[in-house]
Amino acid sequence: MEVWEHTSPSNMRDQWGMWYDWAIRSRLEPMKAAARMVKNHLGGIIHAATERITNASAEGLNSVIQKLKYVARGFRNRDRFRAAIYFHLGGLDLYPAGITR
Numbered sequence: 001m002e003v004w005e006h007t008s009p010s011n012m013r014d015q016w017g018m019w020y021d022w023a024i025r026s027r028l029e030p031m032k033a034a035a036r037m038v039k040n041h042l043g044g045i046i047h048a049a050t051e052r053i054t055n056a057s058a059e060g061l062n063s064v065i066q067k068l069k070y071v072a073r074g075f076r077n078r079d080r081f082r083a084a085i086y087f088h089l090g091g092l093d094l095y096p097a098g099i100t101r
């Protein structure tokens with residue numbers, strides 16, 4: 001748990017190294033597999049933890065697009081699907097200026 005308390009990448013790398021050493025010495029094969037995976041992705045993990053960057057906005061956009069696909073029950077034309085995405089995610093107004101309801 002101390003790993004996440006550090007803000008500098010070098011301190012975080014040292015803490016992950018200590019955890020990795022402990023996990024590899026354990027006799028638990030799942031822990032060893034997790035340690036190897038963390039070691040392979042350590043640069044990205046440290047970058048995400050120190051910069052607080054996630055892909056949450058991309059996942060949010062993707063969920064809206066998937067909902068559009070579901071609601072439309074399939075588009076026959078790729079251009080219409082693209083127009084629906086632009087309309088719903090582009091902040092377009094259904095009634096532009098000059099058109100009354």
